[in-house]
Amino acid sequence: MSRWIKFLIAIVTGLALGLLYGWLVSPVEYVDTSPDTLRADYQLDYVLMVAETYHAEQDLDLAARRLAMLGSESPAEIVAGALKNAILFGLPEDDRLLIQNLGAALLNWQPDSGGSLP
Amino acid sequence: MSKEWNPSRRSWLAENLYLLTGLLIGLGLGLLYAWVISPVKYVDTSPASLRADFKDGYRAIIASAYLVSGNIERAQSRLALLGDPDPVQALVNQAQQARSQGDPNNSAYALSMLAEALQQPPTIPPTLTPIPPTQTPEIIVTPSETGSPTPTSLVMTPIRTPSRTPTPILPPTPRPSRTPTPTPGAPFLLVDQQVVCNPAYPEALLQIEVADANGDPVPGMRLTVTWQGGSDTFYTGLKPDLGAGYADFEMTPGLIYSLQLGRGGSTLVGLSTPTCQDEGGEYWGGLYLYFEQP
Numbered sequence: 001m002s003r004w005i006k007f008l009i010a011i012v013t014g015l016a017l018g019l020l021y022g023w024l025v026s027p028v029e030y031v032d033t034s035p036d037t038l039r040a041d042y043q044l045d046y047v048l049m050v051a052e053t054y055h056a057e058q059d060l061d062l063a064a065r066r067l068a069m070l071g072s073e074s075p076a077e078i079v080a081g082a083l084k085n086a087i088l089f090g091l092p093e094d095d096r097l098l099i100q101n102l103g104a105a106l107l108n109w110q111p112d113s114g115g116s117l118p
Numbered sequence: 119m120s121k122e123w124n125p126s127r128r129s130w131l132a133e134n135l136y137l138l139t140g141l142l143i144g145l146g147l148g149l150l151y152a153w154v155i156s157p158v159k160y161v162d163t164s165p166a167s168l169r170a171d172f173k174d175g176y177r178a179i180i181a182s183a184y185l186v187s188g189n190i191e192r193a194q195s196r197l198a199l200l201g202d203p204d205p206v207q208a209l210v211n212q213a214q215q216a217r218s219q220g221d222p223n224n225s226a227y228a229l230s231m232l233a234e235a236l237q238q239p240p241t242i243p244p245t246l247t248p249i250p251p252t253q254t255p256e257i258i259v260t261p262s263e264t265g266s267p268t269p270t271s272l273v274m275t276p277i278r279t280p281s282r283t284p285t286p287i288l289p290p291t292p293r294p295s296r297t298p299t300p301t302p303g304a305p306f307l308l309v310d311q312q313v314v315c316n317p318a319y320p321e322a323l324l325q326i327e328v329a330d331a332n333g334d335p336v337p338g339m340r341l342t343v344t345w346q347g348g349s350d351t352f353y354t355g356l357k358p359d360l361g362a363g364y365a366d367f368e369m370t371p372g373l374i375y376s377l378q379l380g381r382g383g384s385t386l387v388g389l390s391t392p393t394c395q396d397e398g399g400e401y402w403g404g405l406y407l408y409f410e411q412p
Contacts, residue, residue, distance in 0.1 A: 003136060006136075006137060006140075007136050007137070007139075007140040008140070009140070010136075010137045010138070010139075010140025010141045010143075010144065011140045011141070011143050011144035011147070012144060013140075013141060013144060014140065014141040014142060014143065014144025014145040014146075014147075014148065015144040015145070015147055015148045016144075017141075017144075017145060017148075018144070018145045018147075018148025018149055018152070019148055019152075022148075022152055028158050030160055030163050030167040031167055031169075032167075032168075032169040032170075033160050033163045033167045033168055033169065033172075034168070034169065034172060035168065035172055035175075035176070037160040037161055037162075037163045038162075038163055038164070038165065038168075039161075039162040039163065039164065040162075042164065042165055042199070045196065046176070046179065048183075049179045049180060049182070049183040049196070050179065052182075052183040052186050052187055053179065053182040053183055053185075053186055055186065056185075056186040056374060056388075056390040057186075057372065058372060058393075066175075066179060069172065069175060
């Protein structure tokens with residue numbers, strides 16, 4: 001066996017050892033994540049909660065600030081995405097309607113001076 | 119016994135040093151790929167992995183949603199996603215922390231209410247339904263002679279069909295100076311809840327009727343309404359012309375109320391003024407609640 005082949009085998013072995021360490025010995029632990037990394041169904045449920053509270057509070061600025069936790073997209077885009085998932089996941093009609101109402105209200109919403117996030 | 123210099127071992131190491139070099143290069147490439155070229159991206163995570171402050175925000179919105187919907191089962195399953203060892207304690211701690219900081223986000227009340235509800239055995243929730251969303255106009259379309267559909271009318275489709283005619287409205291119940299005696303017996307359950315949309319009625323009126331197991335009105339039932347920053351107590355039967363078991367209360371639109379029957383009795387949470395709509399636009403509707411002993 002030539003030296004070059006042995007050299008390549010050593011590299012591959014090192015690569016394998018690195019991956020073994022990273023994936024099995026000390027795998028990544030997800031801690032301190034942000035809401036925008038949540039799985040789609042969890043994000044949908046979050047939007048639903050915002051829609052439920054908006055329905056009672058009628059505070060669009062507060063709803064928008066709460067939605068901002070889910071990423072840098074505009075609140076209306078976040079709700080539109082959630083509405084698509086609501087159909088995909090078969091959310092009950094009443095819940096879908098709540099999200100739809102929030103999305104419709106956000107279409108003409110203009111951000112105010114901002115505030116703290118509950 | 120001393121180690122002797124072994125020229126053959128030295129030559130073996132020298133000859134195979136390239137293998138160690140290859141191993142290190144491979145390791146370096148693996149880390150370069152994992153850390154620089156394709157670093158870990160957190161996707162599809164669960165709420166349990168959220169940073170502590172985001173968890174607090176998530177918990178607060180769960181409590182706020184519960185306050186609106188009154189759905190304790192849903193709130194419980196949502197809280198379970200956060201993976202708190204003791205969800206009630208987590209709610210209490212967060213509420214206390216919020217209060218100690220002046221409650222800048224107005225979340226302490228909702229957190230406390232949810233913590234309290236989780237500690238109580240379920241009484242009303244099976245019959246409690248959230249206030250339905252705003253009614254959606256349903257367009258009835260009839261085909262015209264040319265074949266193109268023409269909208270002919272807009273019909274408001276009520277989401278909940280009232281099965282009981284709400285009692286006619288009079289001004290709110292005056293506050294009593296003495297405490298009448300309620301009928302003893304089993305706890306009262308909410309058996310009917312309606313949104314009252316009638317522009318002829320006063321806005322935001324909470325109407326309550328209480329009956330015993332035979333369906334007879336119960337006078338003198340103590341009713342306590344609580345909202346963020348206040349509470350009020352009144353009694354049934356102070357408007358005999360509307361029924362011995364009748365009482366009402368004027369709500370403020372935008373506030374969330376809880377209603378307790380008797381002292382330490384069943385508590386109904388998440389009551390708020392519904393929005394109604396007709397040709398004249400939106401207006402505040404009322405709520406009608408009917409309680410009965412099982």
